[in-house]
Amino acid sequence: MALDDLPVPVFPKPVTLRDVAAQAGVSVATASKALNDQGRMTAETRERIRETARSLGFRPNGLAQSLLRRRSFTVGLLTNDTYGRFSLPLMSGISDALVDAGVSVFLCNVEEDQRLGQLHVEAMLDKRVDGIIATGKRIDRHLPVDLANLRVPVIYAFTQPDPDAVAFVSDDGDGARLAIEHFCRLGRKRIAHVSGPASFAVVHERAQAYRAVLTENGLPVIEPLLGSWSEAWGHEAVARLFDGRGKKPDAVFCGNDQIARGVIDALRERGLGVPNDVGVIGFDNWEIVAEATRPPLTSVDMNLAALGREAGLTLLSLVGGKSATPGIRKLPCRLVVRQSCGRLPDG
Amino acid sequence: MALDDLPVPVFPKPVTLRDVAAQAGVSVATASKALNDQGRMTAETRERIRETARSLGFRPNGLAQSLLRRRSFTVGLLTNDTYGRFSLPLMSGISDALVDAGVSVFLCNVEEDQRLGQLHVEAMLDKRVDGIIATGKRIDRHLPVDLANLRVPVIYAFTQPDPDAVAFVSDDGDGARLAIEHFCRLGRKRIAHVSGPASFAVVHERAQAYRAVLTENGLPVIEPLLGSWSEAWGHEAVARLFDGRGKKPDAVFCGNDQIARGVIDALRERGLGVPNDVGVIGFDNWEIVAEATRPPLTSVDMNLAALGREAGLTLLSLVGGKSATPGIRKLPCRLVVRQSCGRLPDG
DNA sequence: ATGAAAGCGCTAACAT
DNA sequence: ATGTTAGCGCTTTCAT
Numbered sequence: 001m002a003l004d005d006l007p008v009p010v011f012p013k014p015v016t017l018r019d020v021a022a023q024a025g026v027s028v029a030t031a032s033k034a035l036n037d038q039g040r041m042t043a044e045t046r047e048r049i050r051e052t053a054r055s056l057g058f059r060p061n062g063l064a065q066s067l068l069r070r071r072s073f074t075v076g077l078l079t080n081d082t083y084g085r086f087s088l089p090l091m092s093g094i095s096d097a098l099v100d101a102g103v104s105v106f107l108c109n110v111e112e113d114q115r116l117g118q119l120h121v122e123a124m125l126d127k128r129v130d131g132i133i134a135t136g137k138r139i140d141r142h143l144p145v146d147l148a149n150l151r152v153p154v155i156y157a158f159t160q161p162d163p164d165a166v167a168f169v170s171d172d173g174d175g176a177r178l179a180i181e182h183f184c185r186l187g188r189k190r191i192a193h194v195s196g197p198a199s200f201a202v203v204h205e206r207a208q209a210y211r212a213v214l215t216e217n218g219l220p221v222i223e224p225l226l227g228s229w230s231e232a233w234g235h236e237a238v239a240r241l242f243d244g245r246g247k248k249p250d251a252v253f254c255g256n257d258q259i260a261r262g263v264i265d266a267l268r269e270r271g272l273g274v275p276n277d278v279g280v281i282g283f284d285n286w287e288i289v290a291e292a293t294r295p296p297l298t299s300v301d302m303n304l305a306a307l308g309r310e311a312g313l314t315l316l317s318l319v320g321g322k323s324a325t326p327g328i329r330k331l332p333c334r335l336v337v338r339q340s341c342g343r344l345p346d347g
Numbered sequence: 348m349a350l351d352d353l354p355v356p357v358f359p360k361p362v363t364l365r366d367v368a369a370q371a372g373v374s375v376a377t378a379s380k381a382l383n384d385q386g387r388m389t390a391e392t393r394e395r396i397r398e399t400a401r402s403l404g405f406r407p408n409g410l411a412q413s414l415l416r417r418r419s420f421t422v423g424l425l426t427n428d429t430y431g432r433f434s435l436p437l438m439s440g441i442s443d444a445l446v447d448a449g450v451s452v453f454l455c456n457v458e459e460d461q462r463l464g465q466l467h468v469e470a471m472l473d474k475r476v477d478g479i480i481a482t483g484k485r486i487d488r489h490l491p492v493d494l495a496n497l498r499v500p501v502i503y504a505f506t507q508p509d510p511d512a513v514a515f516v517s518d519d520g521d522g523a524r525l526a527i528e529h530f531c532r533l534g535r536k537r538i539a540h541v542s543g544p545a546s547f548a549v550v551h552e553r554a555q556a557y558r559a560v561l562t563e564n565g566l567p568v569i570e571p572l573l574g575s576w577s578e579a580w581g582h583e584a585v586a587r588l589f590d591g592r593g594k595k596p597d598a599v600f601c602g603n604d605q606i607a608r609g610v611i612d613a614l615r616e617r618g619l620g621v622p623n624d625v626g627v628i629g630f631d632n633w634e635i636v637a638e639a640t641r642p643p644l645t646s647v648d649m650n651l652a653a654l655g656r657e658a659g660l661t662l663l664s665l666v667g668g669k670s671a672t673p674g675i676r677k678l679p680c681r682l683v684v685r686q687s688c689g690r691l692p693d694g
Numbered sequence: 695a696t697g698a699a700a701g702c703g704c705t706a707a708c709a710t
Numbered sequence: 711a712t713g714t715t716a717g718c719g720c721t722t723t724c725a726t
Contacts, residue, residue: 059473067408067410082439088429108451123449126407127451
């Protein structure tokens, strides 16, 4: 038995329009028209050409078409959030919007590497992408690439945009507002806020909305507790909130779902019931966490997929030659109600 | 002030080789050679042409190059795991391997939609990708697309391959073995196994390795407990393991990190200490979970990024005309030791 | 040492 | 109703 006898796969040479034309006994031009529903010819010829194309398994070479049309039906997607959970729904929304237009997506992960980023952008440009979408994991940090004055339209989604660019971000103030108003409707009176590090812009945005809604409702504002985005911090925050003397909170609005989980666990350890004694709301609506807490966690969802869709559609219209108003557009959040807040009094 | 006065962005017409040639006073052919280090010409001319190219900001049109070279320096990445945590490390590894070769990645999410899948594959083929990588979220399910007899090489990574295709998957038996052997080295005597649903192939593969290693070490085999991949199941499994009469386990090997978390929490609630009374090992090494358990969880890592790299490199060599041995290649796992198993007796 | 010409696979004016 | 011609932007013989 022969060694070194691996079946070297030989790939069939692609069928070209020329092949189809020859086979059908017409010129390339006629074949092209037949397949693109252009020009005039007898229905019979058209059908015959179509049939030969089909039988030969002809597929037009997209490179040739793009070269001619000056449009590759391809957009570049830049991200620095390979492992995060934000980019995925975002991307899914983007692809979604683009697929319907027959546009494919080049995925490029740039990490924090300036050089790599620039390299990727050039590669995209060289491949003649129709446009570029930049996404990230936080809206107050810029990707490590310069996207100003490119030869193609650029859209920012969930990342810090260049000035005068078109950008979409979640409205974190709106998200916080939804949460606090939900608590108010449920009759909670002492609502605390446990959030992430002060270095995040959203932390302040949410805290501000938290204060505003409480004031509007004549409820006391408890100074927000800022820490890290971890369960451990949620734990610790509960100690700080409940150890002191004075009135205890009957609701906690958390900066993310992991903090919320820490809070819920800590409350249980203290013999405090959720939602009966204390209501809890999280942020991000990370299902894997929100559904594992006991009870399941009510949480603010940033609608990232919708945000991605919006970004994709806007890019498409830009590519189509329309113009879009520059500036940052904030998209509303949505409260996903589970069981960590209890029911309406009259519910 | 005028309304409707949005600055319609006008994009500069790309500079072509023809422009460069004209500007430098040479023919396109010469310009091409100068920029590609081909042909012969005075160093002076070459440099002059280069300089004009640079000053004009010339970038070759990749579409034209690809059309000629019959190679797009682009590969398609098919996945049905948009939201999962498996595809991301995988993708990152793949891009990693490809970027160095100047190859970009088309990301396509096909969900479970057969029609959408076929559509995407055709789109990729039309765009003349050099090859395709199929990835998924479990290795015993096929993507909803037919990738046999394509015009380009195909590699499978972490998804069920076609027969005779080249595929890379994690070696789950190896992963289980690493876990159980670790327990044995630490002197654990009654090691239980709590895993996911019987409908997953990996569940059996791991259970088999579990049995084998215990037998090799002369330790009793406790019939594996199969359930779901959730924390709640981890909880319940602990009840089943510890409620009965008879000897209690001193170690639990879990099918994923969420189960492990449920197990650890349930043990604590029973007053059982981890790792002192019971050691726990998880699977997947999902950092966000493994680092949030108390104590932090020792877990089996499937080395997905490495697996992706391997897949990427192999595709590249296939594209380069080399041949690869068909079949499923299993890549080893790695045990990430944290604090849920305790130390070596003499450590 | 440089350039003219052909051609990658396709589309679109402009003939006939 | 169909074919001829001229490109898209580039590379590559082959002349000069």
